[in-house]
Ligand SMILES: Nc1ncnc2c1ncn2[C@@H]1O[C@H](COP(=O)(O)OP(=O)(O)O)[C@@H](O)[C@H]1O
């Protein structure tokens with residue numbers, strides 16, 4: 028059996044990273060040459076303003092001429108390469124294999140490639156000849172492809188380089204052209220974020236749809252019982268799984284509500300004190316300290332909540348003759364509230380500071396007291412910013428997981444009693460996905476449905492807040 | 505009080521147009537020429553000194569403002585006009601670094617008295633600022649703000665009445681009566697300034713202080729405000745700071761000239777602009793510095 032690993036010494040070619048580095052080097056050269064050429068043209072003409080743009084722009088333009096086409100070719104080639112080679116390998120395989128279902132063909136192709144790349148890895152196995160043969164061909168194509176890529180890139184580099192060189196004429200609007208390229212580049216960067224977001228939303232949406240094929244939408248939204256254990260075997264008993272999300276929503280709302288009850292008054296009041304009453308020195312010391320609160324990892328708050336606050340609440344409850352469970356929504360909510368104080372206070376402080384002094388003077392000049400001025404003029408003027416700070420804090424509270432896991436428990440109780448243990452959407456998502464999971468069981472998929480709900484809820488929250496802000500905003504210039 | 509001695513150099517016959525006015529920087533006297541005092545004073549200022557941190561901004565100023573007169577204050581920028589004006593309703597209290605010494609009386613009552621509450625004081629001595637600063641609320645709410653804060657009204661109808669009355673007095677009513685509930689910040693600059701005047705009038709002050717009320721406005725808006733001032737002076741005592749000498753000449757009865765924190769000259773406006781008593785006043789109104 029003739030079987031030799033293919034060595035790259037018959038045909039020489041460059042790897043993609045090398046090509047990119049060469050392209051960049053050429054671009055640097057093109058920049059320098061282009062700029063000099065432009066300066067020379069201007070110098071030889073001897074007059075001012077022969078060039079439409081500054082020499083620098085001609086240099087950048089030459090560099091762009093080099094980089095953009097080559098980068099495009101390399102990218103496109105690498106994307107197409109895989110696909111073409113794949114199809115070609117499939118064509119080489121015997122008809123019996125080609126008749127197999129798609130997923131098996133896929134497996135076969137992988138075997139071919141692995142055999143070719145790591146011929147000694149599978150010593151025990153004895154692959155059929157057609158696999159070895161295909162592997163050889165695969166390697167040859169691979170090389171051929173890379174070689175032709177090298178050639179194409181080098182040729183186009185040369186072409187682009189000289190074209191870019193010739194392109195430099197006094198009348199060329201280099202500045203506008205460069206600006207336009209940068210504009211497209213920025214647009215490209217901006218679209219990355221947008222496309223990613225859309226991708227995530229769509230993926231969550233489709234997985235949720237799969238979930239709703241096995242679980243009724245209404246059972247999910249209005250069901251009051253949550254226990255996502257599904258049967259692994261058909262004959263298993265007592266584990267049919269219930270996916271009523273109401274207890275989770277209620278738990279989330281309860282804890283977030285308690286947290287906001289702590290954070291909004293404390294944050295807002297401290298912001299008012301810091302920006303309106305405190306001396307500059309006090310403010311300069313206290314504000315950073317307050318902001319450190321935001322930097323403490325939530326897991327630290329979590330064990331603080333679980334080990335200190337929860338037992339304390341239970342003890343106080345015992346004293347008062349109340350029945351408090353050792354993990355309670357109250358403990359988690361209180362600690363979470365402390366955690367998000369800086370979100371409210373820091374943003375509010377900034378917007379309150381941004382309210383023009385002239386408005387305060389106007390109010391004080393009419394004989395209003397400082398507190399009346401704050402209440403009637405400053406806060407209304409700063410309201411949009413304050414609301415967005417509160418919103419940020421709210422979304423942080425809704426999304427917070429660690430504190431709840433540690434201090435409020437995992438049990439999905441349907442209750443609004445802050446002294447009982449509850450669980451939240453995020454905590455359930457974590458517990459659903461921790462450990463080995465079957466990817467298409469309803470249990471796993473329900474995490475996506477929960478995620479989708481969370482997303483929709485936050486979206487609505489944002490929208491409502493935006494509406495409120497726009498409706499009641501008091502604009503100052 | 506400093507003696508007059510440092511002054512002698514100022515009467516130098518060499519002082520001709522175009523000569524540098526370095527002398528203005530030296531040995532100023534705190535003595536005011538003209539007639540700063542009056543029998544029927546609404547407000548009297550005696551020996552006022554104002555300091556920002558350790559820098560003195562007002563040096564020993566004494567001045568009476570007569571009932572129902574329009575008193576104009578002019579002078580080069582930075583000479584302390586605003587500082588002086590803001591002392592008249594204790595707006596300087598809002599600045600941490602500002603210290604005021606001396607006596608300011610309103611109807612013979614010292615407003616810097618320890619027992620004086622600034623809330624009623626500022627209702628009696630209102631202030632209009634350089635840049636129109638309407639609250640970001642509706643036109644109605646802007647005017648109703650003061651009466652509400654001071655609890656002057658108990659019924660909505662009364663408030664409506666005050667709002668309309670104030671807007672009429674500020675000659676803004678006709679322009680805004682159909683949009684009382686649209687934002688005050690949506691008005692033009694001149695309208696905004698008249699709104700601020702209406703807002704001040706709404707708490708029925710006795711004295712209205714105006715700090716360059718027209719400097720952010722175009723000439724037409726300025727003319728309207730000047731007209732308004734003439735009307736207002738029938739009911740109110742007005743003290744106005746202005747950087748425009750024409751404006752001072754047009755609207756005021758008396759003019760006070762400030763220079764480097766000193767009150768140099770106070771006289772009838774016509775006198776100040778036709779036949780100033782003091783060299784510095786003359787230098788200023790003839791445009792040799794400003
Ligand atoms: N808040 C302040 N802090 C420190 N110095 C001030 C303050 N306001 C004004 N000053 C100083 O006091 C002097 C008088 O200022 P001001 O009364 O505003 O003058 P004018 O209104 O005549 O232009 C100036 O030298 C100014 O720099």
Ligand SMILES: [Mg+2]
Nearest residue numbers: 585586587715
């Ligand atoms: Mg001023």
